[in-house]
Amino acid sequence: MKVDIALFASLSGFHTEAGDGHTRHYELAPGTTIADVIAMFGLPDQPRIVFVGGRHAEETSELHEGERLAIFPPVAGG
Amino acid sequence: MRYILRVNMSDLAITKEDLPAKWERYGGRALTSAVVFEEVPPTSDPLGAENVLVIAPGLLSGTNTPNGGRLSIGAKSPLTGGIKESNAGGQAANGLGRLGIAAIIFSGKPADESARYMLTIEADGAASMSRVDEWAGEGNYETADAIKALRPEGDRCSTITNGPAGEAGFKAAGIAVSDMKGYPNRFAGRGGLGAVMGSKGLKAIVISDKDLSTPEHADKEAFSAAIKTFSAALKEHPVSGQGLPTYGTNVLTNILSEAGGLPTRNFSNGSFEGAEATSGERQREITLERGGNVQHGCHTGCVIQCSRYWVDKDGKYKTKGPEYETVWSFGANCGINDLDAIAELDRTCGDFGLDTIEMGATMGVYMDSGEIAFGDGAAALAALKSVFGEGKPGRVMGDGTEATGKAFNVEHIPVVKHQALPAYDPRSVQGMGVTYATTTMGADHTAGYTVTANILKVGGDIDPLKPEGQVELSRNLQIATAMLDALGLCIFVAFPVLDIPEAFTAIHEMAQAHTGDTWDVDALMQLGKETLVYERLFNERAGMGPEDDRLPAFFKNVELPPHNVTFQVSDADLDTVFDFVPEVAAGMGLA
Numbered sequence: 001m002k003v004d005i006a007l008f009a010s011l012s013g014f015h016t017e018a019g020d021g022h023t024r025h026y027e028l029a030p031g032t033t034i035a036d037v038i039a040m041f042g043l044p045d046q047p048r049i050v051f052v053g054g055r056h057a058e059e060t061s062e063l064h065e066g067e068r069l070a071i072f073p074p075v076a077g078g
Numbered sequence: 079m080r081y082i083l084r085v086n087m088s089d090l091a092i093t094k095e096d097l098p099a100k101w102e103r104y105g106g107r108a109l110t111s112a113v114v115f116e117e118v119p120p121t122s123d124p125l126g127a128e129n130v131l132v133i134a135p136g137l138l139s140g141t142n143t144p145n146g147g148r149l150s151i152g153a154k155s156p157l158t159g160g161i162k163e164s165n166a167g168g169q170a171a172n173g174l175g176r177l178g179i180a181a182i183i184f185s186g187k188p189a190d191e192s193a194r195y196m197l198t199i200e201a202d203g204a205a206s207m208s209r210v211d212e213w214a215g216e217g218n219y220e221t222a223d224a225i226k227a228l229r230p231e232g233d234r235c236s237t238i239t240n241g242p243a244g245e246a247g248f249k250a251a252g253i254a255v256s257d258m259k260g261y262p263n264r265f266a267g268r269g270g271l272g273a274v275m276g277s278k279g280l281k282a283i284v285i286s287d288k289d290l291s292t293p294e295h296a297d298k299e300a301f302s303a304a305i306k307t308f309s310a311a312l313k314e315h316p317v318s319g320q321g322l323p324t325y326g327t328n329v330l331t332n333i334l335s336e337a338g339g340l341p342t343r344n345f346s347n348g349s350f351e352g353a354e355a356t357s358g359e360r361q362r363e364i365t366l367e368r369g370g371n372v373q374h375g376c377h378t379g380c381v382i383q384c385s386r387y388w389v390d391k392d393g394k395y396k397t398k399g400p401e402y403e404t405v406w407s408f409g410a411n412c413g414i415n416d417l418d419a420i421a422e423l424d425r426t427c428g429d430f431g432l433d434t435i436e437m438g439a440t441m442g443v444y445m446d447s448g449e450i451a452f453g454d455g456a457a458a459l460a461a462l463k464s465v466f467g468e469g470k471p472g473r474v475m476g477d478g479t480e481a482t483g484k485a486f487n488v489e490h491i492p493v494v495k496h497q498a499l500p501a502y503d504p505r506s507v508q509g510m511g512v513t514y515a516t517t518t519m520g521a522d523h524t525a526g527y528t529v530t531a532n533i534l535k536v537g538g539d540i541d542p543l544k545p546e547g548q549v550e551l552s553r554n555l556q557i558a559t560a561m562l563d564a565l566g567l568c569i570f571v572a573f574p575v576l577d578i579p580e581a582f583t584a585i586h587e588m589a590q591a592h593t594g595d596t597w598d599v600d601a602l603m604q605l606g607k608e609t610l611v612y613e614r615l616f617n618e619r620a621g622m623g624p625e626d627d628r629l630p631a632f633f634k635n636v637e638l639p640p641h642n643v644t645f646q647v648s649d650a651d652l653d654t655v656f657d658f659v660p661e662v663a664a665g666m667g668l669a
Contacts, residue, residue, distance in 0.1 A: 006336070008332050008359065009324070009358075009359060012359065054640055072333050073321065074320075074321055075321035075333060075534070076321060077326065077328065078327060078402060078403070078501075078569075
């Protein structure tokens with residue numbers, strides 16, 4: 001299945017596909033969870049802010065065809 | 079003993095008086111709001127002689143408290159018609175704290191409206207007023223340079239200056255405070271306090287703290303231990319220790335756009351296709367490529383260091399940041415995806431002395447009117463400059479979003495209590511809707527920053543798209559924020575404080591060790607509540623009621639893409655945010 005994955009701020013260097021910006025297209029096996037993606041990229045073991053389709057998502061959630069996954073390290077401002 | 083410096087602008091008399099015992103536990107916002115409550119008739123003209131301009135460092139400012147150098151400026155607001163505390167970074171709070179000044183209170187106004195004055199406070203406490211008529215109409219940067227030229231070699235001073243927008247009485251005028259390098263780039267931006275300063279003929283304040291040491295502590299050893307704990311927490315927390323110093327406040331652009339909460343093209347969408355181009359990540363890359371600075375504090379004692387300088391293509395200083403709120407207001411909200419264009423608008427606002435949040439929201443409604451196109455940075459700059467020059471929209475823009483929106487018949491005008499909403503759409507960050515609607519300040523994100531639990535998962539996790547839990551979240555954060563503002567702490571300490579219990583404990587340990595008074599968690603919350611009581615009562619007496627604690631109707635009636643949500647918190651629930659006020663007011667003898 002095709003999924004867009006965006007890695008932001010200090011996580012942006014963990015993409016395994018080449019490209020510009022924070023978002024890349026990935027081909028994943030059906031049933032892949034967010035936790036699987038985190039393991040696949042080897043993201044650092046720290047709190048994360050995770051969105052699927054712009055809504056907060058649990059890392060145990062499965063991804064689906066055409067979805068957009070975005071992962072941020074702990075950030076804030078304002 | 080801290081003291082109050084009183085300056086009567088009617089006769090230029092300057093007097094010093096001891097801080098009254100009833101205000102001994104107050105600093106910053108608590109003190110500015112108490113003074114405005116006590117001394118300003120609530121229905122008076124904000125630009126008249128009856129208004130005061132109060133400038134107060136936090137209770138801990140001037141000490142080595144990490145991130146303890148925030149400044150509060152208070153008055154009755156010409157924009158909202160209610161009480162105002164506008165909070166700024168920069169060096170002035172540190173200097174005032176070292177001088178032992180709890181507050182400067184400017185009252186009255188000069189008979190000669192063409193007169194311009196500068197108050198100078200030397201490091202020995204000597205205060206004097208001088209005429210600076212020749213600076214009339216000068217921008218903040220030019221004024222800061224002129225002050226620098228007057229000071230003796232080797233001086234260490236900070237400045238508080240008023241730009242031409244404040245002199246013109248514009249309701250969107252803010253007050254500039256110098257940073258550690260002397261740039262007048264930190265702002266008490268909101269609520270038109272520059273116009274109050276201008277009405278008093280006050281062009282500049284110079285505060286020298288050359289060779290002054292930090293104020294004495296009641297218990298030096300305990301204070302040192304507490305600041306060590308507090309500093310460690312600020313450095314340990316990933317937000318204040320890594321995210322903010324690396325990317326600055328603008329790290330929020332991508333995450334708010336992702337969450338559908340970044341108001342785009344005058345609050346008509348929650349995601350911006352230009353977020354990537356205007357993000358904190360991109361800002362850092364460009365700044366580093368051009369040799370700019372990407373990490374420093376805005377005041378002595380800042381350990382978070384989220385400030386940065388934007389430089390032009392030739393590597394020359396243009397402005398600070400720009401900060402997230404400014405990148406949003408002139409960026410996504412105007413459909414502009416060019417950081418150089420945004421920085422130019424920021425610099426122009428900074429030099430004129432205009433609030434970038436109010437002006438970006440103003441530009442958004444002006445673009446929504448169809449007079450100029452969304453995304454046209456050059457047209458936006460020309461429109462901004464028209465406040466003092468030729469063309470449209472002209473002077474009305476200086477009075478902000480509501481005035482401009484009405485003048486150009488715009489349907490969606492994003493204001494509460496006449497003040498523009500900042501960078502979080504209340505339909506997709508519903509807690510912010512509660513804060514915008516109910517805060518005493520008019521729409522203000524810093525008053526109760528629910529983005530923490532709504533979006534960032536700091537201090538809890540409350541669904542931003544639903545109404546449940548938002549009132550309690552906003553209430554608690556409004557109380558806590560008023561407390562931080564009273565102590566002079568940067569609001570960004572809230573991120574570690576919400577997650578690390580030792581950091582919260584360290585706050586009352588610092589307050590207790592410094593002052594010698596008894597401070598604990600309850601006392602800190604009481605300080606926040608008392609501050610809000612002064613503000614609520616002032617606004618009530620100025621004529622505000624529950625109908626003023628509401629968002630504009632379109633937030634309840636028009637769905638916001640991409641989540642297609644409306645603001646769902648009921649009016650009845652909004653009216654419970656300040657339930658604690660009557661009881662606390664009675665305890666303060668203010669029934």
